[in-house]
Amino acid sequence: MTKELISFDDEQLSIIKSTIARNTNDNQFRLFIQVCRMTGLNPFAKQIYAVVRGNDMTIQTGIDGYRILAERSGKYSGQIGPEWCDESGEWKDYWISNKPPVAARVGVLRRDFDKPIWGMARYDSYVQSSSPLWKKMPEVMLAKCAEALALRRAFPAELSGIYTKEEMDQADSPLPTPEYHVTPEEHQESSAAIEGPVVESLENIPTPSELRRRCADMQMTTKTGTPVTLDHVKRHVLKKEVADDELTPDECSKLSQFIDRQNSKAA
Numbered sequence: 191m192t193k194e195l196i197s198f199d200d201e202q203l204s205i206i207k208s209t210i211a212r213n214t215n216d217n218q219f220r221l222f223i224q225v226c227r228m229t230g231l232n233p234f235a236k237q238i239y240a241v242v243r244g245n246d247m248t249i250q251t252g253i254d255g256y257r258i259l260a261e262r263s264g265k266y267s268g269q270i271g272p273e274w275c276d277e278s279g280e281w282k283d284y285w286i287s288n289k290p291p292v293a294a295r296v297g298v299l300r301r302d303f304d305k306p307i308w309g310m311a312r313y314d315s316y317v318q319s320s321s322p323l324w325k326k327m328p329e330v331m332l333a334k335c336a337e338a339l340a341l342r343r344a345f346p347a348e349l350s351g352i353y354t355k356e357e358m359d360q361a362d363s364p365l366p367t368p369e370y371h372v373t374p375e376e377h378q379e380s381s382a383a384i385e386g387p388v389v390e391s392l393e394n395i396p397t398p399s400e401l402r403r404r405c406a407d408m409q410m411t412t413k414t415g416t417p418v419t420l421d422h423v424k425r426h427v428l429k430k431e432v433a434d435d436e437l438t439p440d441e442c443s444k445l446s447q448f449i450d451r452q453n454s455k456a457a
Contacts, residue, residue: 196230198223206233213242222249225352230262231255238352249352253334256341259348260298266345270297270306272333290317290328294336298344309340315421343435395442398434404449423448 198206203223207214210233211222222240225231231238237255241248260266273281274291285291290313297306316335318324324331338354396404402420410418424432427448428441437445 196227196232198226202234210234211240214240214247218242218247222247225249229259229348229352231258251352251354253337253354255352256338256349256354259352260341260345263345263348265300265302267299267301269299269337269340272296272336274329274333285329291332294329294332296333296337296340298337298340300344303344307340307344309336309338309343311335311339312419314417315419339433342433395439396446398437398442401442401445401449402434404446404453407453410452420445 206223207219211219214222218240226233226238229238231251233239236252237258238249238251241250271283271294273283273295274285275281275293275295276287277292281295293310293312295308295310297308299306311332313328313332316332317328318331321331334354342349398420401423405418405420405423420434423445424430427444432441
C-alpha cells in the first residue's frame, strides 16, 4: 500500500497552529508539519497531534495511526494476541476478571520476518489511575500499549519518534517518585558518576531486560507503596521517557550504576 500524500495550504496551516498544535513554538510546529507530510497522517482526522509538556514536544497518534503506518509499509502481516497475564504468571487470550491484568503482550508479524516481534506492557508501568478509560477497561488500554510497543519494534523506520496516546497518558499527570534519601556527599558522588563519561566494555553493559530483572529485585518502593520499576529509574536518572529498545549503551550503563548504588545502600 502506498503512502497517502498530504499537504496543507496557508489557511489549513493557520488552523493547525491555532488548534491542534497551538502550544508549539515555530520550530516545533515546522517539525510537526514535516512529520505529518512524511507519514501521511492527517491532523484534521485526529490521526496525529502535537503535545507540549514544558518545553518539549511529543508527536502522538492513536493506535489506529500506528496500524495505518504499519499497513502502508506493505510488510505488515497481522498480529498474535493480545494476551494478558494474571498474578500467577499464566498468559490468557481472553480477560474476564474484574481485576486489572498484570501485563499484556502482542506479537506483530512481518512478511519478511520468520518470527513475530513481541511487545509487552506491565500494568504498573502504564496505568493512568485518574483516567476513566483505565478504570473501566484496563485490559483494553494495556493491550493498546503492548501493541504500540510491538508495532514500533517491528516498524522502526515508519514509527520512530511517534508515540501513542495510550503510552503517554501518564506523562500528563504527576508520576510517583521513588523515595531516595541521599546525603550531600552521596549526591555529589552520584552526580559525578552519572554525568561523567562512561568507559565500559560493551560486553559488560546489561540489556534492558536484565535491568528490569534487577529492578524487580530491588527492595525499594515509591511514595504510593508500589515497587520501583525500571521506568521509575529511567525518569529519575535520565530525566525523560524512553522505550527499552531506544536505550543507548551509555544510558544502560548509567541505569546499571544507579541500581547498583541503591542495592548497596539497601544491603
